Amino acid sequence: MVKNKKQKGTYAERELVKMLWERGFACVRAAGSGSGPLPSPDVIASNKTTTLAFECKFFSADYILLNYSQIAQLVEFSQRFGADPWIAVRYEGKDWRFLDMARIRRTSGENFKVSKSFAYEDGHTFDELLERYEKLSSVQSK
Amino acid sequence: MVKNKKQKGTYAERELVKMLWERGFACVRAAGSGSGPLPSPDVIASNKTTTLAFECKFFSADYILLNYSQIAQLVEFSQRFGADPWIAVRYEGKDWRFLDMARIRRTSGENFKVSKSFAYEDGHTFDELLERYEKLSSVQSK
Secondary structure: OOOOHHHHHHHHHHHHHHHHHHOOOEEEEEOOOOOOOOOOOOEEEEOOOOEEEEEEEEEOOOEEEEEHHHHHHHHHHHHHHOOEEEEEEEEOOOOEEEEOHHHOEEOOOOEEEEEHHHHHHHOEOHHHHHHHHHHHHHHHOO | OOOOHHHHHHHHHHHHHHHHHHOOOEEEEEOOOOOOOOOOOOEEEEOOOOEEEEEEEEEOOOEEEEEHHHHHHHHHHHHHHOOEEEEEEEEOOOOEEEEOHHHOEEOOOOEEEEEHHHHHHHOEOHHHHHHHHHHHHHHHOO
């Protein structure tokens, strides 16, 4: 069965949830993220010490646009929840990359633009993302 | 439009999410809770200091049965995530009640049985649930 883009995105998010479980996090995909009146990330994960909220984008064009309200809602949700916000992007056929919120570029309008090349040059791999937090928690526990 | 039981349950969960937002929590409904291979509560909420995971049950019969694996998965998820687990029940036409995990009764089989009368006599109201945590955090911050 050929999957459409939305199905592929859902499938990719489920894979991310599974990867996080395998690394010790409890994790859920949010229902109806982006469709309701309240802010909601796509995926939320915690292992008690580290809590992460992800806005996920699956794409197959040269770049993706994130609109300002998506970013603002991710930040608002994360601040209330006590989570670190991340933009998780995955180009079709490649692995997930995790983008620092501070490093994505705003276009002339209200959007943020992430190119495939930027995502795969500048983004963290899944292992790099988790190592970053493992280092942080080992410093904090000293 | 007449809603079926599943739709009423979804609607009731959305209302719970809204109530939690109005009291300062960030909150999501989980996608496909109970249908996937990994544990997932129905609703997860946090305000940084208090993190709550809810298994939600909407019912219109005299009692509801919760199976053992639902309870075990709620506890497993909550321990990993760093959340307090709660059974949230709502009888059609009445308000939500929140049940202490330790006080629900196991039946002869692998199930837990919650009667309507037990839920509304023994369960906490929404205000009581939140007051309990507000007291806890004010003691901890002294």
